[in-house]
Amino acid sequence: MQTVKMVITGPFSAGKTEFIQSVSEIDVVTTERKISSHSERAVKEATTVAMDFGRITVDDDLVLYLFGTPGQKRFDFMWEILSEGMLGFIVMVDSTRPETYREARTILETFRAYAPTPYVVAANKQDKDDAWDIEDVRHALRLDPKVKLLPCVATDRDSVKKVLLELLFSILTEMENGKRK
Amino acid sequence: MALRGNLRDITFTQILNLINLAKKTGTLIVEGPGQTAQVSFREGKLVFAQIEKEDSNLAIVLNKAKKLSANQYRTIMQHGSTISDKELGLMLINAGYVSKADILLSIQQHCVEIGQRMFTWMEGFFRFENDMLPPDNRINVRLDLENLIIEGSRQLREWEQLQDEIPSLDMALKFTDRPGADLKKISLSVEEWRVVSYINPKNSMHQIAHATKMSDLEIRRIIYGLLQAGLVEIIRPIDQAAAVKVRSFPTENKEEQKSLVNRLINRIRSL
Numbered sequence: 001m002q003t004v005k006m007v008i009t010g011p012f013s014a015g016k017t018e019f020i021q022s023v024s025e026i027d028v029v030t031t032e033r034k035i036s037s038h039s040e041r042a043v044k045e046a047t048t049v050a051m052d053f054g055r056i057t058v059d060d061d062l063v064l065y066l067f068g069t070p071g072q073k074r075f076d077f078m079w080e081i082l083s084e085g086m087l088g089f090i091v092m093v094d095s096t097r098p099e100t101y102r103e104a105r106t107i108l109e110t111f112r113a114y115a116p117t118p119y120v121v122a123a124n125k126q127d128k129d130d131a132w133d134i135e136d137v138r139h140a141l142r143l144d145p146k147v148k149l150l151p152c153v154a155t156d157r158d159s160v161k162k163v164l165l166e167l168l169f170s171i172l173t174e175m176e177n178g179k180r181k
Numbered sequence: 182m183a184l185r186g187n188l189r190d191i192t193f194t195q196i197l198n199l200i201n202l203a204k205k206t207g208t209l210i211v212e213g214p215g216q217t218a219q220v221s222f223r224e225g226k227l228v229f230a231q232i233e234k235e236d237s238n239l240a241i242v243l244n245k246a247k248k249l250s251a252n253q254y255r256t257i258m259q260h261g262s263t264i265s266d267k268e269l270g271l272m273l274i275n276a277g278y279v280s281k282a283d284i285l286l287s288i289q290q291h292c293v294e295i296g297q298r299m300f301t302w303m304e305g306f307f308r309f310e311n312d313m314l315p316p317d318n319r320i321n322v323r324l325d326l327e328n329l330i331i332e333g334s335r336q337l338r339e340w341e342q343l344q345d346e347i348p349s350l351d352m353a354l355k356f357t358d359r360p361g362a363d364l365k366k367i368s369l370s371v372e373e374w375r376v377v378s379y380i381n382p383k384n385s386m387h388q389i390a391h392a393t394k395m396s397d398l399e400i401r402r403i404i405y406g407l408l409q410a411g412l413v414e415i416i417r418p419i420d421q422a423a424a425v426k427v428r429s430f431p432t433e434n435k436e437e438q439k440s441l442v443n444r445l446i447n448r449i450r451s452l
Contacts, residue, residue, distance in 0.1 A: 002431040002432075002441070003431065004429065004430065004431065004441065004445070005429070023449075023452055056448060056449070056452070058444050058445055058448040059444065059448070062441065062444060062445075064445060064448070085429050086429055087429045087430070087442075088429075098185075098186035098187075098190050098191050099186065099187060099189070099190035100190075101190065101191070102190065115429075117429060129183065130183045130185070131183070132183065132184060133184070135203060136184055136199060136203065139195075139198065139199040139202055139203065140191060140195065140199065157452065161449050161450070161452055164449050165446060165449050165450065168442055168445050168446045168449065169446070171442055172439065172442050172443070172446075175435065175438060175439055175442065176439075
């Protein structure tokens with residue numbers, strides 16, 4: 001049985017767990033702990049401490065694992081471990097919380113430094129009234145025009161599929177361009 | 182489609198850049214320290230700016246720009262305070278006191294000064310009201326944002342450069358080993374001496390900032406100067422990020438890798 005891996009990363013409460021939950025055939029394995037910080041508790045009730053882990057069986061011979069990184073900065077030591085051997089990664093950004101954009105940029109740059117693999121950025125919560133427009137998010141994140149920035153609603157399976165497919169198309173394009181070693 | 186947030190997360194320079202690139206029309210309302218600013222744009226150009234609670238009618242703007250004499254200004258304020266800026270402007274041009282160019286340049290300068298003040302606002306809620314235009318009775322200008330953005334960027338660059346040079350205040354400092362260098366003979370400012378007096382490998386820069394009651398920006402600025410002068414060095418942590426193994430496919434064969442990705446694509450589509 002062959003296995004491949006994708007990593008879903010992004011700031012705290014960007015929607016990483018929901019993203020994986022939308023497509024995983026198993027219940028997302030999550031280690032829940034009580035939030036220790038009052039400000040984090042104000043944002044959401046539960047958070048992952050170690051990592052999220054989801055699975056999609058492709059066929060008898062191949063399985064795709066989806067790993068979600070812990071969102072809080074104090075767990076960033078896990079990022080390097082989780083990013084080993086990944087096919088590519090998705091950076092999730094909460095479109096309704098511009099105060100997280102700077103952190104999202106830092107996470108993006110950190111992962112790019114870890115491994116030169118393809119990636120896409122998903123602007124999550126695009127169904128909310130106070131979500132920033134996609135192009136405004138692009139400007140705020142200072143993304144290169146070549147970087148794919150995709151609208152996303154992490155609780156909507158079709159939306160999540162589109163993001164995963166765009167990452168896979170990027171991986172294929174890079175392979176066809178002969179950049180992969 | 183809400184463009185709103187807080188200046189501590191998105192700077193005023195970044196907002197201007199966004200408005201410029203997206204060629205937005207509307208009004209940016211910013212609640213700064215004890216005051217609120219309204220800056221209006223048309224297709225990405227600045228057309229109007231004012232600080233609420235600050236009277237900035239045309240007479241005041243022209244007086245500040247020294248386009249009106251003291252007597253002219255006094256007369257206008259006494260007798261012409263009820264007429265609109267546009268009417269006042271026409272009257273002054275017809276009377277030969279100012280030219281149209283004088284008026285436009287003065288208003289532009291006024292808008293630029295408001296923008297420059299707003300660059301110093303590091304915190305405050307902002308929102309962009311699409312299609313909201315300036316009051317009808319005010320004269321609009323048409324100012325390219327590039328120069329304003331450049332100036333704001335310069336300030337932002339300083340902050341970012343300082344953050345790049347000194348990313349973490351959890352590090353400590355020590356004096357460099359410079360044979361012959363005597364710190365007492367070096368000319369430093371009062372603030373720099375205060376920082377120097379705390380330099381010790383046991384004290385983090387955070388602790389020095391706290392002891393000297395300096396902000397993150399101020400302490401970085403001073404330490405950067407000391408670093409550039411070669412007086413101190415940062416004691417860095419030993420751990421470095423190791424390179425992650427690139428191998429992400431279970432096979433080295435390129436065709437098999439492509440086939441694998443195509444299988445993944447087909448599977449995701451079928452979900």
